[in-house]
Amino acid sequence: MKWKKKNLRALANIIIGDVEHFKYRSSSFITEFFEDCDLDYVHDGTTRWAWVADRLEEVLALPHASPTVPPDAFIKIIRSVLDKSEAQEGDPDRSQALAALNIVLAREGWEAFYDDHGRGQLRHIATDTIAEVANPHRPMTPAELERREQLAAYLNKCSEDELIEEVLLPLFRQLGFHRITAAGHKDKALEYGKDVWMKYTLPTQHVLYFGIQVKKGKLDAAGVGKGGSKNVAEIYNQALMMLGHDIFDPELNRHVLVDHAFIVAGGEITKQAKNWLGNKLDAIKRSQILFMDRDDILNLFTVTNLPLPDGALPPPPTDGPAFPDVPF
Numbered sequence: 001m002k003w004k005k006k007n008l009r010a011l012a013n014i015i016i017g018d019v020e021h022f023k024y025r026s027s028s029f030i031t032e033f034f035e036d037c038d039l040d041y042v043h044d045g046t047t048r049w050a051w052v053a054d055r056l057e058e059v060l061a062l063p064h065a066s067p068t069v070p071p072d073a074f075i076k077i078i079r080s081v082l083d084k085s086e087a088q089e090g091d092p093d094r095s096q097a098l099a100a101l102n103i104v105l106a107r108e109g110w111e112a113f114y115d116d117h118g119r120g121q122l123r124h125i126a127t128d129t130i131a132e133v134a135n136p137h138r139p140m141t142p143a144e145l146e147r148r149e150q151l152a153a154y155l156n157k158c159s160e161d162e163l164i165e166e167v168l169l170p171l172f173r174q175l176g177f178h179r180i181t182a183a184g185h186k187d188k189a190l191e192y193g194k195d196v197w198m199k200y201t202l203p204t205q206h207v208l209y210f211g212i213q214v215k216k217g218k219l220d221a222a223g224v225g226k227g228g229s230k231n232v233a234e235i236y237n238q239a240l241m242m243l244g245h246d247i248f249d250p251e252l253n254r255h256v257l258v259d260h261a262f263i264v265a266g267g268e269i270t271k272q273a274k275n276w277l278g279n280k281l282d283a284i285k286r287s288q289i290l291f292m293d294r295d296d297i298l299n300l301f302t303v304t305n306l307p308l309p310d311g312a313l314p315p316p317p318t319d320g321p322a323f324p325d326v327p328f
Helices: 005-016 027-036 048-060 072-081 095-106 142-157 160-174 232-244 271-280 294-303
Strands: 110-114 120-124 178-182 196-201 207-215 247-249 254-256 260-265 289-292
Touching (some): 005 072, 005 095, 048 072, 072 120, 142 160, 142 294, 160 178, 160 196, 160 207, 160 294, 207 232, 271 289, 289 294
Parallel strands (some): 207 260, 260 289
Antiparallel strands (some): 196 207
């Protein structure tokens, strides 16, 4: 990822505090700033803005997941710059600092903002993707655990279409998939085993195609399903249809085959179900099947900081007594 020199200099001036509404940093505090971002940079006493601009160029050259996700170190730098504890006089909520930073970021196609928890975030303007590498296995904050519980309660009551439209589509968009197309349950005749198809562009510009088969409840290998569970034998037939039927990509104006099939369940996918399906498929098709169950959905949706569906939000508080006094 490469930025123009003038934009690197402008961001460097913000970091060292030579721009209004940002904390001034001398040599030792510049070193401390990068240490807080987990970077082993020590200022050598040279011109501050030039030295910081060179370090920013090195950070942007670090490996990153995709063009819409900058290196982790750069995300930490932006968050440190927007730390609300460093609010300056006349800008208590850091709104003016945010506006000044966004003038620089917008030249490179980015936008900074504060999330619901007051933490600085970075968004890719063209794709509306929040620049944060999702690690669903990291420890979650109390606020994230609360959001996870709210989403879990929503999964218990939502329909299969709501699971697709309100949860899975925003999640896959945030994870970098594009051209996400939902077949919907009004068009079952043209679904061919796929509830959704989408594609993912690799850093090499090669494209992989994915089909998704979604079930709201639990997937098991029991002979008789209980409590809304589905038998994996039904999924087996739909997976074969998904992998064997082509899809039309309007961007390429041709038909293509699905490279991988996602089996997604709003409940648990039991080990017996996975083993049964793996034994039924041959070695080639077995490598094309990917599983995503309830815990995967909850963890990924939470750590990517996506807004909860409207149906998962608690009811707004009511002002005043439920039965106000009526004057007579």
